[in-house]
Amino acid sequence: MKAVEVRELVKDYGNFRAIKGISFEVSEKEIFGLIGPNGAGKTTALRTIATLLQITSGSITVFGYELPKQAGEVRKIISYLPEEAGAYKNLTGKEYLNFIAKFFGDGEKFQNMVQRGLEIANLGERINDKVDTYSKGMTRRLLVGRALMVNPRLAILDEPTTGLDVINAQEVRRIINSAVEAGVVVLLSSHNMLEVELLCHRIALINDGRIVASGTAEELKKEYDARNIEEAFVRAIK
Amino acid sequence: MIGNIIKKEFKELFILSTILPIVVIAIVYGSVGQMIGNVGETIKEKPVIGIVDMDAGNFSVVAMSVLTENAKVVYDGTDTEEGLQEVRKENGVALLAIPANFSQNIYDNRPGEIEIYWIMKGAGMMDSISSGTMEGLIQAVNQEISKTLIQQGSSSDPALVLNPTTRVDTTFFKGKEIEGLSPSTLSNMLMSQSIVIPIVVMMLIIMAGASVISSMGLEKENKTLETLLTLPVRRSHIVIGKMVGSALVGMIMAAIYMIGFSRYMTSFQVADINLADFGLALGMQDYLLIGISLFVALLAGLALCIVLGTFAKNYRSAQALVFPITALALISTFIVMFKDFDTIPAVLKVLVFAIPFSHPMMAIRALMLDNYPLVIGGIAYAAVFTVAMVAVAVRIFNSDRLLTGSVRKRAARGKLGWGFRR
Numbered sequence: 001m002k003a004v005e006v007r008e009l010v011k012d013y014g015n016f017r018a019i020k021g022i023s024f025e026v027s028e029k030e031i032f033g034l035i036g037p038n039g040a041g042k043t044t045a046l047r048t049i050a051t052l053l054q055i056t057s058g059s060i061t062v063f064g065y066e067l068p069k070q071a072g073e074v075r076k077i078i079s080y081l082p083e084e085a086g087a088y089k090n091l092t093g094k095e096y097l098n099f100i101a102k103f104f105g106d107g108e109k110f111q112n113m114v115q116r117g118l119e120i121a122n123l124g125e126r127i128n129d130k131v132d133t134y135s136k137g138m139t140r141r142l143l144v145g146r147a148l149m150v151n152p153r154l155a156i157l158d159e160p161t162t163g164l165d166v167i168n169a170q171e172v173r174r175i176i177n178s179a180v181e182a183g184v185v186v187l188l189s190s191h192n193m194l195e196v197e198l199l200c201h202r203i204a205l206i207n208d209g210r211i212v213a214s215g216t217a218e219e220l221k222k223e224y225d226a227r228n229i230e231e232a233f234v235r236a237i238k
Numbered sequence: 239m240i241g242n243i244i245k246k247e248f249k250e251l252f253i254l255s256t257i258l259p260i261v262v263i264a265i266v267y268g269s270v271g272q273m274i275g276n277v278g279e280t281i282k283e284k285p286v287i288g289i290v291d292m293d294a295g296n297f298s299v300v301a302m303s304v305l306t307e308n309a310k311v312v313y314d315g316t317d318t319e320e321g322l323q324e325v326r327k328e329n330g331v332a333l334l335a336i337p338a339n340f341s342q343n344i345y346d347n348r349p350g351e352i353e354i355y356w357i358m359k360g361a362g363m364m365d366s367i368s369s370g371t372m373e374g375l376i377q378a379v380n381q382e383i384s385k386t387l388i389q390q391g392s393s394s395d396p397a398l399v400l401n402p403t404t405r406v407d408t409t410f411f412k413g414k415e416i417e418g419l420s421p422s423t424l425s426n427m428l429m430s431q432s433i434v435i436p437i438v439v440m441m442l443i444i445m446a447g448a449s450v451i452s453s454m455g456l457e458k459e460n461k462t463l464e465t466l467l468t469l470p471v472r473r474s475h476i477v478i479g480k481m482v483g484s485a486l487v488g489m490i491m492a493a494i495y496m497i498g499f500s501r502y503m504t505s506f507q508v509a510d511i512n513l514a515d516f517g518l519a520l521g522m523q524d525y526l527l528i529g530i531s532l533f534v535a536l537l538a539g540l541a542l543c544i545v546l547g548t549f550a551k552n553y554r555s556a557q558a559l560v561f562p563i564t565a566l567a568l569i570s571t572f573i574v575m576f577k578d579f580d581t582i583p584a585v586l587k588v589l590v591f592a593i594p595f596s597h598p599m600m601a602i603r604a605l606m607l608d609n610y611p612l613v614i615g616g617i618a619y620a621a622v623f624t625v626a627m628v629a630v631a632v633r634i635f636n637s638d639r640l641l642t643g644s645v646r647k648r649a650a651r652g653k654l655g656w657g658f659r660r
Binding site: 013047050051052053054072075076078079080081082084085086087088089100103104143146 | 460461462464465467468469470471472637638641642
């Protein structure tokens, strides 16, 4: 079974068409990357798959569940990390993880989730401090911990390392890789082409609401006779 | 250059969410002004009264001349019941009955008794104006008789000369016959009892409402809303959870108030008058109804706040959205304090009834006067209003609007409106 199947997806905001009929599939044990410039439609695509936005036309299924009809079922198996996500500032990091974990289980399952979240966030004693006092990097690690602790079948990560320094970004990439090893499927977006090349098994190049090319990094580089994905992207949209 | 900055500032500040509250408040002031204008006319008008003169003595003649000169007398006869009917028919204020021995009593060094049968229409501050005019007229009768006694060189007790009459008040108000109380005393008593609830409700709605709207604004500002909406929890549960969380805080505040208020009512007396003696005390079921009315109104207010909160873009804009709620709470409070529901114009009646927080404000006075249909109807309306608002909120939570805001027309030309990213 495919983890995600998107067919001819169209998304309009009023009279403005943000996504113009994109199709792609994400397989199990895969990290799939949507890359493109700001405003290309990456976030809209991820938000639609994450059940946040209505579909104008086309179809989306997540592990066989159809959107929007089975949005409730989809929410049980996904975890979404928005690009500019935050956490409740008056809660401590641990309280925030507890709050989220309660939606996914109780008893031992709940305890295990929180423990996993604590390990991923790796904030030491600061986990007991209020989120309000965290740096951007610490907040992002807490949120990555939150997103992956619930053992989602599909993690949807919008620009997971945006705004992070090199050390924190590398740490987040390591966490994503280990989650995939544990069986999580990852669908991510980024405008950082190098990151996508390092992280993703397959890539879709998206521009102006359309997928202009897709494949592995090597396939794309070969197809466009490029030294890297950035170059391939520039040639693909010309 | 400066023109460019002014244009930008104007465009940023002159928006619907900042203008609408001012328009609403202006309408409130306009309506209150209209009501005050009517009061001015009421003061100028002569009070409509009936007179039953069973005495026909010297002093009753004095009283009659003062009354006929300063009031519009619609009944002048000897039958109290007939007089009352006529005064009621003519929308009058009172029937004054002068007993047979009125003048003789004054000559005998005893105060002459005037029986006043008041027709009270409402218990708001402005409703007692015509009876207040009448009170002044009775005082004038007293003074005129006093003057006559002095002119006649009366050898009576000086205290009696200065105060030659006494009065026995009976007030008819909403089907109740209340002996020993004039409308002004009754109005003051009811007002002192029922003035607290409107203020408490107003504060509760504004405080709890502001917290719900701010919560929505903070969810957006802190970028927590998207995460919340992708969790495996129903949208309706998110809406109800937010509402009930704030309502619980409001309920605790209301419960503390009700304990104190119940005690306050039990022992409440004005000028050694116990409300229970006049059948105006509240029973346990009345307190229960007030509590339910308060809670349902709070839920209705919070449900409305959730809907308003969906328009908040951040904490700052959420603060601006509290103004409509504040304005609605102020409208209810002012109208309920100044006028009785039964005596306000039909348009205001509809407005007051439509604002769900008005009902607990009116509940105490209504229950004291056994007006259960108004209270129970208010509870039912507020409950229906709550359900409708929750349904609207859930619909908004299920739509794109919560995350994307509105898309301006120019989006059609290929540019994005505010509030969403691609």
